[in-house]
Amino acid sequence: MIVTITPNLALDVTYEVARLRPGETNRVEAVHARAGGKGVNVARVLRSLGREVLALGFAGGPTGDAVRADLEASGLPHDLVPSAGETRRTVTVVAGDEATMLGEPGPVLAPSEWAALEARVPEADVLVVAGSVPPGVPAEAVADLVARQTARGIPVIVDVPGEALLRAAPYAWAVKPNAEELAEATGVGDPVAGARALDALAVVVSLGEGGLLAVVGETVHRVPPPRRVTGNPTGAGDAVVAALAAGRAAGAEVSWPALLADAAALSAAPVLAPVAGEFDPAAYEEFRRENA
Amino acid sequence: MIVTITPNLALDVTYEVARLRPGETNRVEAVHARAGGKGVNVARVLRSLGREVLALGFAGGPTGDAVRADLEASGLPHDLVPSAGETRRTVTVVAGDEATMLGEPGPVLAPSEWAALEARVPEADVLVVAGSVPPGVPAEAVADLVARQTARGIPVIVDVPGEALLRAAPYAWAVKPNAEELAEATGVGDPVAGARALDALAVVVSLGEGGLLAVVGETVHRVPPPRRVTGNPTGAGDAVVAALAAGRAAGAEVSWPALLADAAALSAAPVLAPVAGEFDPAAYEEFRRENA
Numbered sequence: 107m108i109v110t111i112t113p114n115l116a117l118d119v120t121y122e123v124a125r126l127r128p129g130e131t132n133r134v135e136a137v138h139a140r141a142g143g144k145g146v147n148v149a150r151v152l153r154s155l156g157r158e159v160l161a162l163g164f165a166g167g168p169t170g171d172a173v174r175a176d177l178e179a180s181g182l183p184h185d186l187v188p189s190a191g192e193t194r195r196t197v198t199v200v201a202g203d204e205a206t207m208l209g210e211p212g213p214v215l216a217p218s219e220w221a222a223l224e225a226r227v228p229e230a231d232v233l234v235v236a237g238s239v240p241p242g243v244p245a246e247a248v249a250d251l252v253a254r255q256t257a258r259g260i261p262v263i264v265d266v267p268g269e270a271l272l273r274a275a276p277y278a279w280a281v282k283p284n285a286e287e288l289a290e291a292t293g294v295g296d297p298v299a300g301a302r303a304l305d306a307l308a309v310v311v312s313l314g315e316g317g318l319l320a321v322v323g324e325t326v327h328r329v330p331p332p333r334r335v336t337g338n339p340t341g342a343g344d345a346v347v348a349a350l351a352a353g354r355a356a357g358a359e360v361s362w363p364a365l366l367a368d369a370a371a372l373s374a375a376p377v378l379a380p381v382a383g384e385f386d387p388a389a390y391e392e393f394r395r396e397n398a
Numbered sequence: 399m400i401v402t403i404t405p406n407l408a409l410d411v412t413y414e415v416a417r418l419r420p421g422e423t424n425r426v427e428a429v430h431a432r433a434g435g436k437g438v439n440v441a442r443v444l445r446s447l448g449r450e451v452l453a454l455g456f457a458g459g460p461t462g463d464a465v466r467a468d469l470e471a472s473g474l475p476h477d478l479v480p481s482a483g484e485t486r487r488t489v490t491v492v493a494g495d496e497a498t499m500l501g502e503p504g505p506v507l508a509p510s511e512w513a514a515l516e517a518r519v520p521e522a523d524v525l526v527v528a529g530s531v532p533p534g535v536p537a538e539a540v541a542d543l544v545a546r547q548t549a550r551g552i553p554v555i556v557d558v559p560g561e562a563l564l565r566a567a568p569y570a571w572a573v574k575p576n577a578e579e580l581a582e583a584t585g586v587g588d589p590v591a592g593a594r595a596l597d598a599l600a601v602v603v604s605l606g607e608g609g610l611l612a613v614v615g616e617t618v619h620r621v622p623p624p625r626r627v628t629g630n631p632t633g634a635g636d637a638v639v640a641a642l643a644a645g646r647a648a649g650a651e652v653s654w655p656a657l658l659a660d661a662a663a664l665s666a667a668p669v670l671a672p673v674a675g676e677f678d679p680a681a682y683e684e685f686r687r688e689n690a
Contacts, residue, residue, distance in 0.1 A: 121489075121500055126420050131499040168460035168467075175460075197413075197489060199500065207423040208413055208491065 107158045108351045109230040111223065112145030113248070113266070114212040114240040115163035115186070117172050117195045126201045141176040142196065144236035144265055144344050149182060151341075151348035151372070157355070159183060162226055164240075166213055167192025187222045189213055194240075214242035224251050227260075231355040235274070236265040236347055249273035261354050265347050267291065275306035279354060282347050284312045298326055308362075310350060310369070312343045318370050322362050329366040332374050345373040399450045400643050401522040403515065404437030405540070405558070406486065406504040406532040407455035407478070409464050413491045418498055424491075433468040434488065436528035436557055436636050441474055443633075443640035443664070449647070451475060454518055456532075458505055459484025479514045481505050486532075506534035516543050519552075523647040527566070528557040528639055541565035553646050557639050559583065567598035571646060574639050576604045590618055602642060602658070604635045610662050614654050621658040624666050637665040 122136040149161040161182055165173050166189035173193055177184045191213020199206040220243055227233060233255050239248060248270040252262045261279035264271065271291045275281050281304060285297050288311055294300040301309035301321035311319040317330040349369035353360055372390055414428040441453040453474055457465050458481035465485055469476045483505020491498040512535055519525060525547050531540060540562040544554045553571035556563065563583045567573050573596060577589050580603055586592040593601035593613035600614040609622040641661035645652055664682055 121502070123500070126498075128418050128420065128498045129496045131501060134500050134502045137502050168464040171463070172460040197500075204421045206418075206420045208415070208426050208489075209423065210413070210426045210429050 107160060107228070107230050108149075108152055108232045108234065108355055109160045109162060109227055110145035110149045110152075110234040110236060110351075111227070111251075112143035112161065112163040112237045113223075113235065113243060114238045115141065115143040115146060115165065115173060115193060116210075116212070117169050117176070117193060118142030119195055119197045121197060121199045123199055123201050126199050126204065126206055132199075139172065139176070141173045141180075141182075144347070145234060146177075146182070147341055147344040148234050148236055148348045148351065149184075150180075151345050152352060153182060155348070155352060157352060160185060160228065160230075162186070162223060164189040164213070164215065164219065164223065165193050166190060169193040169195055185226050187219060187226065189215060189219050191215065212238070212240035215240050216242065220247055224254070227255060230260050232279075232351045233260045233262045234265070234347055234351050235262060236344070239266055239268075239270045245269035245273050249277060253277040261358075263347055263350055263354070265343070272304065275304040275309075278306055280308040280310055280350055281306050282310045282312065282343065282350065284314070284343055285316075310346065310366070312346050312373065314342075318346065318366050318373070320362060320366055325362070327362055327366050329363075329370045332371050342373040345369070348372065399452060399520070399522050400441075400444055400524045400526065400647055401452045401454060401519055402437035402441045402444075402526040402528060403519070403543075404435035404453065404455040404529045405515075405527065405535060406530045407433065407435040407438060407457065407465060408502075408504070409461050409468070409485060409487045410434030411487055411489045413489060415491055415493050418491050418493045418496065431464065431468070433465045433472075433474075435530075436639070437526060438469075438474070439633055439636040440526050440528055440639045440643065441476075442472075443637050444644060445474060447640070447644060449644060452477060452520065452522075454478070454515060456481040456505070456507065456511065456515065457485050458482060461485040461487055477518050479511060479518065481507060481511050483507065504530070504532035507532050508534065512539055516546070519547060522552050524571075524643045525552045525554045526557070526639055526643050527554060528636070531558055531560075531562045537561035537565050541569060545569040553650075555639055555642055555646070557635070564596065567596040567601075570598055572600040572602055572642055573598050574602045574604070574635065574642065576606070576635055577608075600654075602638065602661070604638050604665065606634075610638065610658050610665070612654060612658055617654070619654055619658055621655075621662045624663050634665040637661070640664060 120138040121134045123132050149159045152159045161184040165186040170193040194210035194212035197208045252274045255262050256277050263280050264274045264278040265282045267287050288300040289295050292300045292303040294303050297311045308322045320327040346369045349372040353365040412430040413426045415424050438453050441451045444451045453476040457478040462485040486502035486504035489500045544566045547554050548569050555572050556566045556570040557574045559579050560583050580592040581587050584592040584595040586595050589603045603611040612619040638661045641664040645657040
């Protein structure tokens with residue numbers, strides 16, 4: 107089983123508007139909402155691949171209820187710790203090709219709530235910790251969790267931003283920032299130098315249209331995207347994490363070139379799907395064949 | 399008792415951002431939420447004036463739960479009909495002086511839900527119907543409700559937009575559009591001509607910085623705002639409705655000049671308060687004395 111932790115789970119809301127006019131009243135034509143956050147999206151991709159998954163996180167307040175209801179409706183296995191603070195929302199205002207995202211900070215978590223989350227991590231083949239870290243959780247808390255789960259024999263993939271990434275990297279099996287997150291966390295602009303600045307076994311960097319870069323020990327791997335695709339890039343990074351998790355769950359002997367080729371193929375598929383966390387299985391198979 | 403109906407009650411959410419950058423990811427620094435909609439705001443003002451009030455409307459889904467919780471917390475008497483569809487939200491993105499509003503359309507109401515709302519209207523001195531009309535409620539439904547409550551001996555003040563305003567006007571004691579809403583509903587740009595185009599006993603038009611205009615039978619009343627005030631104009635129209643309701647609740651013999659002077663004073667007070675539906679009682683008293 108692959109377990110994902112989404113420290114700052116969200117209800118991802120999409121507002122369709124004809125045009126976003128700042129400073130004015132805008133009529134929302136349609137509203138869509140679904141449970142989100144990187145770890146949840148990773149779990150969705152893995153389940154689409156037929157993997158056994160469990161999504162962990164927090165749910166509080168009416169928005170937490172909406173998240174639970176959506177996960178129930180979609181049948182994604184989950185185990186959410188009740189939080190006193192209300193679960194955050196993200197609102198993405200879509201007007202034609204323009205998407206404006208508004209991200210709430212999320213609830214301030216108590217140390218006891220964070221501890222309750224870790225207590226729910228079952229025996230797992232791989233643990234993924236992905237997404238932003240909510241207010242009230244110190245950067246070292248993620249590192250401590252990753253260290254303890256690694257000590258327990260569970261390989262951990264970490265995709266969190268900033269200080270939490272820096273601190274957790276030494277204990278992770280792999281970390282997966284995108285180029286911008288890596289530069290922000292390390293203060294180093296070049297992705298290879300930035301990856302080396304992280305004290306991690308393996309650093310996989312998503313470069314968007316530049317494909318994937320991985321620094322594993324002394325070796326630098328580069329994988330181009332399977333084909334120039336345009337569409338919705340949201341979820342491409344989550345698909346990379348899902349592919350890494352699925353590959354590691356198959357066994358400790360990982361062929362990095364094969365794993366990265368698979369991750370690149372999987373990351374391109376969601377770009378063709380309109381909703382984050384969804385992907386196009388036919389496109390994935392086609393991209394895999396092209397890359398083989 | 400003064401009863402208000404808010405046909406499309408909302409959770410009014412405010413997002414504080416440093417700057418709203420369309421097409422980008424915007425970090426929300428603070429989130430505020432409270433029950434809203436014109437009828438709810440009118441009830442809040444009336445309660446601040448010491449009046450006995452009851453706010454009626456619909457509540458559905460997790461957002462409906464949040465609305466109920468907020469009304470409970472604020473102690474505003476309410477009686478909300480459960481709706482199958484989820485209560486809408488409005489999101490106002492505040493960046494310095496710029497406020498960008500995003501309004502969800504609201505749930506599609508079933509005819510049985512609408513009927514359940516009207517069944518909850520108790521004996522009242524005045525009934526206020528204020529705010530937008532949700533999808534699924536035909537324009538004549540508001541007019542039918544107003545006609546039945548008027549026949550029951552309850553004077554009704556109507557502040558709804560568009561076709562629903564046109565149809566309800568003949569049965570209301572007074573209607574209160576702002577200049578823009580009046581022009582939109584009647585297709586007539588001039589406020590006096592527009593007011594005459596409505597087949598209503600009394601039409602009170604809020605003109606923003608132009609004060610108030612009322613057309614009552616053949617008489618046209620004009621009241622300037624008590625003083626040039628700048629601030630948050632949200633809620634000024636709701637305060638006018640509250641003043642009209644309080645004046646009418648005092649008895650059928652209404653002195654329109656006195657009533658409008660009071661409404662103008664009350665409408666200026668919320669402009670000085672930062673949150674819609676709140677007002678500054680000291681400012682109100684001062685404006686009343688100035689206008690006396």
